[in-house]
Amino acid sequence: MKSELAITIGLFLLIAAVPYASATTSVSGPSIVANESTFTVTVGTDLASVEAAHINVTHPSNLTFETLRADPGGSFDFTRSQTGGNATTGWVDIILAKSDGFTGTPTFAEIDFTATGIGNCTIDVVSSRVNGAADGTESLTVEVIALPGDVNGDGKVNYRDLVGVIDNWGESDTIYDVDGSGTVGYSDLTFIVDHWTD
Ligand SMILES: [Ca+2]
Ligand SMILES: [Ca+2]
Incomplete structure (x- = not known):
């Protein structure tokens, strides 16, 4: 029994110590959008060789699903997708495959949403299986604001919004960090100028 235990522990330590290739299915897009605006998020992977993939993405009800472009780069031979949801959560499900595999880092899908409510909302890659194995997943949080730059x-x-940025220079307050860079600084001034209304 002792030797069996030692073998088990040894195997466990060996498995824990051996590095394995990990890949991540990610969702990317803007960090801040104006309410009522339509924007695009991209679902992709950093895996360099894909034969088959199944990805499920969810979004909250304050984002209205508009359109899905599965495999926008034409990397796969076989593509199907479905969408659905209820009053609080919507989902997008995509399957892709290529008979001889795709070498490169493919874009799985581009999804257009319209923001229909102010606040933070998370677009989540709930699950992703690539080449039959579970892939790592990431999510994207989008802040929906009434009017970009109106701090x-x-x-x-x-001008009053410029003053707000100047007076909170160097802070990390999301109200004044209008470009979502993480800090209040010069790029927020130019963001406000680019969104000037009067
Ligand atoms: Ca203002
Ligand atoms: Ca900033």
Whole structure:
């Protein structure tokens, strides 16, 4: 029994110590969008060789699903997809395959959403199986704001919003970090100028 235990522990340590190739299915897109606007997120993988994939993505109800372009790069021979959901959550399911495999890092899908409610919302790769094995997954959090650059919430983007950025320079407050870079700084000034309303 002792030797069996030693073998078991030894095997466990060996498996734990051996590095394995890990891949991640990711979803990327804008970090901040204006309410009522339509934007695109991209679902991809960093795996360099894909024969078959099955990806399931969910989104909250304050994002309205618009269109799905599965395999936008034409990397696969076989593509099917379905969408569905209920009052609180929608989902997109995609399957892809190629008889002789695809070498490269394919884009699995592009999905268009329209923002229909203010606040943070998360687009989640719930599951991804690539070449028959579970892939790592990531999610994307999008902040839906009433009007991009309107940091004081008066419905206009103007000098007063520039003052808000200047007065909170170097902070990480998401209200004044209008470009979502993580800090309040110069790029927020140019973001406001680019979204100027009066
Ligand atoms: Ca304003
Ligand atoms: Ca910023």
